[in-house]
Amino acid sequence: MSDGEPLAVRLDQVTAGWIEGKPALRSASLTIAARGVTGVVGPNGSGKSTLVELISGYLRPWQGTVQVGGAAPDSGSVRSRRRICRTAPALFGLMTVRDHLVLSARAPGGDLDVQVRRAERLGLGPWLDENAGTLSSGTAKKLWYLFCTAGDFELVVLDEPFNALDLGAVDVVVDEIVRWAEDRAVVVVAHQPPAGLPVEAVVDLETAGHRG
Template sequence: MIDIEDLVVRRGGTDVLRGLSARIGEGEAVRVAGANGSGKSTLLSVLAGVTAPDAGRVTVAGRAPTDPAVRALRGHVQEPPPLYDHLTAGEQTAFTAAVWGVDARRLRERAEAFGLGDRLDVLVADLSLGQRKKLGYVCATAHDPRLVLLDEPFNGLDADAERAVRDDLARWRSEGRTLVVVSHADSSVADLVDTTLTVGADA
């Protein structure tokens, strides 16, 4: 599913990732670990096609991460989530459903299942951090992706929402989907992943 060869990403003249090579197979669940500033979120950004490598080669399903065909099979749960502050939460789900061509009612019901039922008429700008996190998760996975990239997926979630996310991840694992999870705490995802990929300037 994912092949990384001698990946280098620089920020301000400093190598955030240097010479990273790894392979993540179809259906594998991987935790990305490393110290603060080691490039964990940067790696996800490269896999999501947002950040271009300065050197090396990265492919997702045999294609460049920026390839439109890869976009359709990938979901990127970002920290913080990229939402439109001027929309209501309900409008955000409707917009997302239109972008992905999925059933808007089903996506709205999914938001309600994550405890957002009484917040759908509230502007995104006025949602709490945890509510924004839940909405971002629902929208990022609206199209039921084969590959899910998750950046600290449990930060800011209440117990019910965390349980719902865990249920999703467990279901996706059972269906053979590929998961790449950034998490500072190994204990929070130990039961959800197969292996750990440690990153850093010298990885």
């Protein structure tokens, strides 16, 4: 059940970055719909990761406004309804795969049985009792994806979710994205999205905001 406006994303004349005087986005304005799959494209350095962190609320704009569902991205009304899956896994090395699933199931609407079934579909069954620190890059990426997308949400941002995944896992992720997009917003940052990904809108950061 929604606690506010649908979680569309709006940037209005946003300038932001990580190094003072070197904005990754300059005067960027864009809208991401509250339903369907939106692809984010642009060359390296065009501000894709900056956009992810603006939506997450971790990064605040130097100028302009960012709204998610009509509210500030770091507001409590947004946080519980949004999921962010960054590029690099940040797992707990001494916790097992199962431990991560248990922890992720504490997210709003989370369910451990659901998380275990998702893990098995991704081929993680044999590694449930292995420590995360021993996993290969592809296996760690699968666990990270599960960890970041647990429970009920209305908006999910996936930054390069297909990197290091085998073809079978890619198919599973695409299948979940298709299901989510029926009534939620899915934002996908991917240099080479799989052919089966049904992207309904594209945000090109080369035209949305000028770098400088």
